[in-house]
Amino acid sequence: MxxxxxNERTRLVDDALEGIILSSRFGNLTKLDxxxxxxxxxxxxxxxxxxxxISGGGSGHEPAHAGxxxxxxxxxxxxxxxxxxxxxxxxxxxxxxxxxxxxxxLVVKNxxxxxxxxxxxxxxxxxxxxxxxxxxxxxxxxxxxxxQPRGIAGTALxxxxxxxxxxxxxxxxxxxxxxxxxxxxxxxxxLAMQTCNLPGSDEESRIKPGQVExxxxxxxxxxxxxVASHNSRELVATLVEQLQQQAGPDARLAVLINNLGxxxxxxxxxxxxxxxxxxxxxxxDYLVGPAPLVSALDMxxxxxxxxxxxxxxIAALTAPVETSGWQPAVAFAPMKTQKQNxxxxxxxxxxxxxxxxxxxxxxxxxxxxxxxxxxxALDAKVGDGDTGSTFAKGAQDIALLLVNKELPLNNTGQLxxxxxxxxxxxxxxxxxxxxxxxxxxxxxxxxxxxxxxxxLQVGLQQMKRYGGADLGDRTLIDALQPALEALAQGGIQxxxxxxxxxxxxxxxxxxxxxxxxxxxxxxxxxxxxxxGAMAVAEVLTALAK
Numbered sequence: 001m002x003x004x005x006x007n008e009r010t011r012l013v014d015d016a017l018e019g020i021i022l023s024s025r026f027g028n029l030t031k032l033d034x035x036x037x038x039x040x041x042x043x044x045x046x047x048x049x050x051x052x053x054i055s056g057g058g059s060g061h062e063p064a065h066a067g068x069x070x071x072x073x074x075x076x077x078x079x080x081x082x083x084x085x086x087x088x089x090x091x092x093x094x095x096x097x098x099x100x101x102x103x104x105x106l107v108v109k110n111x112x113x114x115x116x117x118x119x120x121x122x123x124x125x126x127x128x129x130x131x132x133x134x135x136x137x138x139x140x141x142x143x144x145x146x147x148q149p150r151g152i153a154g155t156a157l158x159x160x161x162x163x164x165x166x167x168x169x170x171x172x173x174x175x176x177x178x179x180x181x182x183x184x185x186x187x188x189x190x191l192a193m194q195t196c197n198l199p200g201s202d203e204e205s206r207i208k209p210g211q212v213e214x215x216x217x218x219x220x221x222x223x224x225x226x227v228a229s230h231n232s233r234e235l236v237a238t239l240v241e242q243l244q245q246q247a248g249p250d251a252r253l254a255v256l257i258n259n260l261g262x263x264x265x266x267x268x269x270x271x272x273x274x275x276x277x278x279x280x281x282x283x284x285d286y287l288v289g290p291a292p293l294v295s296a297l298d299m300x301x302x303x304x305x306x307x308x309x310x311x312x313x314i315a316a317l318t319a320p321v322e323t324s325g326w327q328p329a330v331a332f333a334p335m336k337t338q339k340q341n342x343x344x345x346x347x348x349x350x351x352x353x354x355x356x357x358x359x360x361x362x363x364x365x366x367x368x369x370x371x372x373x374x375x376x377a378l379d380a381k382v383g384d385g386d387t388g389s390t391f392a393k394g395a396q397d398i399a400l401l402l403v404n405k406e407l408p409l410n411n412t413g414q415l416x417x418x419x420x421x422x423x424x425x426x427x428x429x430x431x432x433x434x435x436x437x438x439x440x441x442x443x444x445x446x447x448x449x450x451x452x453x454x455x456l457q458v459g460l461q462q463m464k465r466y467g468g469a470d471l472g473d474r475t476l477i478d479a480l481q482p483a484l485e486a487l488a489q490g491g492i493q494x495x496x497x498x499x500x501x502x503x504x505x506x507x508x509x510x511x512x513x514x515x516x517x518x519x520x521x522x523x524x525x526x527x528x529x530x531x532g533a534m535a536v537a538e539v540l541t542a543l544a545k
Contacts (some may be wrong), residue, residue: 003298004199012199013059017041020066021312026322028070032097037367038090040068040097042076050313051166051175051527053524054074055107055112055159056091058083060196064156064294067325073163074107074323082198082297083219086112091121096128103131103172105179107158109151110138128346132177135162139188139305141246142215142224150534152218152324153258153294154305160326162440164316169544178282178312180497185308187246189239192260192301193230195220214238218296232267236274243306243428244280254286254317256305261295263302266449271302276332284330286308286317293325340389347417352410361402366394367542371535378531387431394427394435412452416443416459438463453488460484472509479503483540496537503537506530 017039021029023382030044046052056065056078065077077092080086095104104125108118115136122132162179170178193212195204196219204220207213212235213223227238247253257275259268268290275284286309290302300458307313317329368391375388398419401407408414420440423432442459446452460481471473483499507529 003197003203006199007149009200013039013079016059016062017066017079019204020062020324024070024072024324026324028322029066032076032094034093034097035089037087038093039079040076040090040094041069041079041087042094042098043069044077045071046098048098049102050096050100051106051172052098052100053100053107053159053162053166053175054091054098054104056080056086056094056118057109057111058085058219060297061294062142063325065159068156068159068163068323070321070323072167072319072323073159073322073326075104075166079296083335084110085117086121086380088117088124091118092124095121095125095130095132099125099130099132103133104376105162105166105172105175106132106134107162107179108134108136109155110136110148111150114151131172133172135176135183136181137183137186139183139186139392140215140217141187141189141242142471149434150217152188152190152305153256153303154186154307156258156293156326157186157254157288157305158182158255160321161313161316163321164319165320178316180316182307182313185247185313186305187243188256188303188305189220189242190225190258190260190282190301190303191227191235192216192296192299194262194300196261196297197297197349198297201440212301214303218294218299220299232270232274233277236271236278238277238451243304243500244283247283247306247308250282250285251306252285252309253283254288254307254309254313255280255284255332256293256307257287257289257291257337258294258303258305259290259292260299260303261292262298262300265290268302272524276334280306284332286314287325287332288317288329289325291528293327299350342544347414347421349408349411349414349418351406352408354409355406357409357412357415358402361407363542364539365395365399365402367539368535369399371538375531375535378534381528383531387535388431390427390429390431394423394432397422397426404446414441414447416440416455419443425514434463434467436487437466453484456484457488474506474509474530474533476530476536478506478530479533479536483536492540493544496540499533499537499540503529503533507531 028045032040053074054076055074058080060082068074076098078086078091087522088542106118108114122134125132127412137151137155137158138149140150140152145183148419158179161182165175165178191214193213197204212227214225214227216223257272276299372388372392374383379385379387416439420436438459441462444454445455445458469477473482479499479502483495487499
């Protein structure tokens with residue numbers, strides 16, 4: 001089973017390139033119409049007045065390489081099939097198409113196929129009288145004794161530096177020398193917890209759970225070693241140690257944080273944070289990323305690239321470009337924080353006595369506490385079985401304040417707001433917040449001069465607004481709304497009767513429109529009263545007695 005979106009495997013790269021060109025925000029890309037087997041993306045605004053910079057290689061590393069085509073970076077990108085070098089003919093035609101009298105620089109990652117195909121194309125282009133130079137990027141330090149280190153994510157930094165030099169009008173030899181100097185001062189190392197998968201192939205599961213491979217290639221080649229950890233701090237420290245050994249402890253650095261394709265933005269932000277607190281922190285002048293720059297399809301991993309800086313490189317990295325894939329370099333500095341006084345949203349009140357209100361609260365809280373098991377049993381049939389415990393917890397808190405004489409019983413506005421505050425704190429979950437909204441909004445309206453029945457109606461409306469439920473959605477609102485309407489017209493007896501009728505109606509409702517019951521099928525709901533509606537009805541019935 002494929003893990004990729006595509007139509008035909010043979011058309012995947014061509015279809016993707018069309019999407020890249022269509023979505024370019026600068027509208028400056030074109031596909032050269034040469035031959036169906038040749039895929040070259042070039043600048044549509046190119047006039048051959050400066051040195052051309054061409055790169056390319058296998059597809060699957062997006063945004064490399066087409067995403068780096070544009071003013072200030074690449075003139076053209078030659079795209080092969082997935083993880084396959086483009087042909088000699090494809091590279092040759094790209095060179096001939098975009099190279100003028102100033103010449104052309106090829107930026108090639110250090111893989112045999114790329115070296116050979118780009119190299120032969122360069123020699124053939126010279127027959128046309130074109131000046132062509134080539135630099136080979138070998139920034140991977142995973143294997144210290146390898147005479148042919150691979151070119152990986154640091155290649156994007158070489159693209160940027162070479163493109164800047166060309167844009168400044170430098171000669172071909174100057175552009176080549178600046179790009180080569182970047183190659184000589186560039187080191188990269190990556191790791192992954194899951195390797196990449198090719199479209200149409202079986203899922204790769206070489207890396208064991210709980211482990212990462214250090215130094216695996218951008219085509220999924222096995223890594224140099226295995227680390228038995230997913231701890232971000234430890235992993236970043238491992239990469240940093242090796243990069244620092246190469247760059248030296250005193251080098252000023254730009255560090256590229258590269259997403260290999262399958263790592264979430266949240267994780268990349270976390271890894272950037274670890275880099276900012278690593279042993280390299282005092283040496284970092286600029287950050288590039290975190291972002292996918294040279295990816296490996298869906299590989300779950302990342303890489304770090306360190307470039308030893310000089311003034312010329314800084315100017316190159318910070319110069320604006322017109323490409324879709326480049327991420328502007330950001331001057332590195334510790335995270336900014338701004339002191340802000342904490343808001344303590346607590347109700348100001350003074351405890352007071354009122355015998356009638358005390359009796360009302362005592363009846364309501366005692367009823368909810370005694371209902372705990374019944375409500376839980378009901379909720380177990382249509383939810384997660386904790387409605388009774390949730391309401392009881394809130395009732396117990398208010399009851400304790402009542403016994404300790406810590407409530408403003410003679411100030412209804414303060415009392416309702418305080419109840420709202422306490423329920424949000426002790427009840428937990430959505431029920432606590434909903435009841436808090438009801439009492440808080442009602443209390444505010446009483447404090448502003450509204451009569452209690454009208455204030456409770458306002459609390460209901462706010463509960464409905466924020467909670468999203470309404471009459472008929474099989475919630476406590478089916479009991480509470482008719483009860484409050486009856487209360488405004490006929491008092492507590494009428495309210496209790498209306499609440500009980502509303503609660504009973506929920507047992508006949510085949511579909512819940514909100515809450516956990518909305519995920520339950522109609523057979524499980526049939527004949528079961530909503531526990532929240534029952535709680536409302538039982539409290540009002542107890543008060544009516």
